[in-house]
Amino acid sequence: MPTWIAVFYAIFLITSSIWVALLLWIQQPISLWGSVILIAAWLIFAALCFYFRHVNVPNLKWLHAAYMMALSCIIGGFFLMTPQNDRVWEPNVERLAHYRFVDGQVEIYNVRNFIWQDQDTYTTQWETRRYALENIQSVDLIVSHFIAGPVAHAFISFGFADGQHLAFSLEVRQEKEEGFSVLGGFFRQYELALVVGDENDVIYARSNIRDEEVYIYPISIQTTDMQMLFLEYLNQANRLNHQPRWYNTLVSNCTTILFDLMEYAMGNIPRDYRVLLPGLLPDYLYDHTQLDSRFTLDEWKQRAHVNPKTAHLTQGPDQAEPPFSQLIRIH
Numbered sequence: 001m002p003t004w005i006a007v008f009y010a011i012f013l014i015t016s017s018i019w020v021a022l023l024l025w026i027q028q029p030i031s032l033w034g035s036v037i038l039i040a041a042w043l044i045f046a047a048l049c050f051y052f053r054h055v056n057v058p059n060l061k062w063l064h065a066a067y068m069m070a071l072s073c074i075i076g077g078f079f080l081m082t083p084q085n086d087r088v089w090e091p092n093v094e095r096l097a098h099y100r101f102v103d104g105q106v107e108i109y110n111v112r113n114f115i116w117q118d119q120d121t122y123t124t125q126w127e128t129r130r131y132a133l134e135n136i137q138s139v140d141l142i143v144s145h146f147i148a149g150p151v152a153h154a155f156i157s158f159g160f161a162d163g164q165h166l167a168f169s170l171e172v173r174q175e176k177e178e179g180f181s182v183l184g185g186f187f188r189q190y191e192l193a194l195v196v197g198d199e200n201d202v203i204y205a206r207s208n209i210r211d212e213e214v215y216i217y218p219i220s221i222q223t224t225d226m227q228m229l230f231l232e233y234l235n236q237a238n239r240l241n242h243q244p245r246w247y248n249t250l251v252s253n254c255t256t257i258l259f260d261l262m263e264y265a266m267g268n269i270p271r272d273y274r275v276l277l278p279g280l281l282p283d284y285l286y287d288h289t290q291l292d293s294r295f296t297l298d299e300w301k302q303r304a305h306v307n308p309k310t311a312h313l314t315q316g317p318d319q320a321e322p323p324f325s326q327l328i329r330i331h
Contacts, residue, residue, distance in 0.1 A: 009053055016071055017046035026187040083191045083244035093173045095126055097196035097237045105130045112197035116209045133227045135161040143281055144206045145213040150279035154255050157199060158230055165325040167202040168233045169195040170254045172247050185249030192247040194237045199325045200317040207306045208313060214306040216328055217282060220290050228265035303331045
């Protein structure tokens with residue numbers, strides 16, 4: 001075997017064996033210890049192929065062929081996994097929003113408006129609401145840092161002429177007591193959910209209940225584009241009701257799908273690496289003149305910071321004066 005082929009084969013064995021081991025660990029097709037045994041067996045199998053990669057013994061050729069066949073079956077099984085809507089979900093993603101037109105307005109079902117006391121104590125409220133497209137006046141990007149740095153969660157909120165705001169947040173749809181793993185998002189552990197919710201729930205839960213650092217940035221787009229984007233989010237909600245979709249940490253997450261929806265509604269939008277790092281989206285907006293250049297980026301971040309404005313709301317957002325959605329937009 002030529003040296004370059006041997007090196008390539010060695011790299012292939014290492015990367016594929018790690019991928020399979022992680023897949024088995026995340027999915028755990030049998031019990032925990034059974035999966036550990038499967039992982040150990042697979043790594044031993046890969047190690048034997050690695051050790052005998054230079055040996056030109058006819059009786060050992062079956063070993064490499066068996067590895068390739070087994071790997072092909074595992075990859076095939078991975079891509080045959082189908083997302084579901086009928087699992088036992090965490091209460092905050094138990095229902096999926098959907099909509100229809102009624103009397104010239106958009107009627108949205110399963111709008112989330114939970115009342116939060118702490119992360120484990122809340123009152124569930126699922127509402128039906130109507131909105132007129134012509135009353136949409138603003139669109140804001142909300143960036144919520146659950147850890148320091150460029151990793152964050154980003155979502156959109158629409159403002160209406162009567163002062164109402166409605167948030168659309170693409171999130172991991174977790175099963176009950178499942179927890180979240182960034183690694184699991186690469187291995188089809190989670191379905192995708194589009195949470196349509198009141199800001200008193202969706203933003204307050206992050207800024208005051210989970211103690212995430214939340215920022216809100218106005219986006220400068222045409223009114224017709226706002227309306228198209230609003231409808232495209234709702235269409236995405238309807239699609240997820242009928243065709244569940246996997247969440248993927250890298251290529252199908254809160255920001256990549258956000259940009260997909262914006263492109264569908266508004267046409268081509270330039271992308272760069274910051275699309276994959278939601279915490280850097282303010283920099284992206286500033287560089288693409290979506291934020292008022294009279295202020296520096298640091299000044300914008302200070303103006304956009306929600307937490308200092310809501311820190312006193314220890315008894316919930318309903319005690320806010322002015323109302324919560326207006327309070328978090330005061331500069």
